[in-house]
Amino acid sequence: MITDINSEDRLVQTTFAEHLEKVLGWKSVYTYNAETFGPNGTLGRISERDVVLVRDLRAALERLNPDLPASAREQAIGNLTRIDFARSLVQHNREFYGFIRTGVPVGWRDAVGETRYARQTITGLNSAGNELITGLTDRAYAAKMETVERMLNHFLETGTMLTPPGPGARFVAR
Secondary structure, three states: OOOOOOOHHHHHHHHHHHHHHHHHOOOOOOOOOOOOOOOOOOOOOOOOOOOOOHHHHHHHHHHHOOOOOHHHHHHHHHHHHOOOOOOOHHHHHHHHHHHHHHOEEEEEEOOOOOEEEEEEOOOOOOHHHHHHHHOOOHHHHHHHHHHHHHHHHHHHHHOOOOOOOOOOOOOOOO
16 A cells, blocks of 8 residues: 555655755756646646646757747757657657757748758757767767666665766676
């Protein structure tokens, strides 16, 4: 029997959200049964089915790409949020990984009617962070994701966080 004391929410979600907030500086908002929906709501979502916080994404794209017109930013939002049921999750993930590494391709007409193209930045990493992502090979990316998965699984099993191994090191199974 699951009680409030031993609920998944208290043991996993709340603990992990606190870790992300305190250790990594992430913003955490708990909205279960308390969210107000709509453009000016808690998270700007229309319903609980919205998984992308478009209001925050729009603000970030504007901050990261101030020289691009609003129409290009809206095009990027469309590219980042579209669902193509004819493609597999692997195909979607590869496309999004490309967006992270090289930006989202967008096009627009300028004031004189010329068609312009650019790649819209979607991460706020510093130059070192951008170099890290751009320089990742598929094998290195898979290794990083394996590390994240092991850290998360360890946390879920024990309630304690692992420190990521150093460069080139791997976790050893116990």
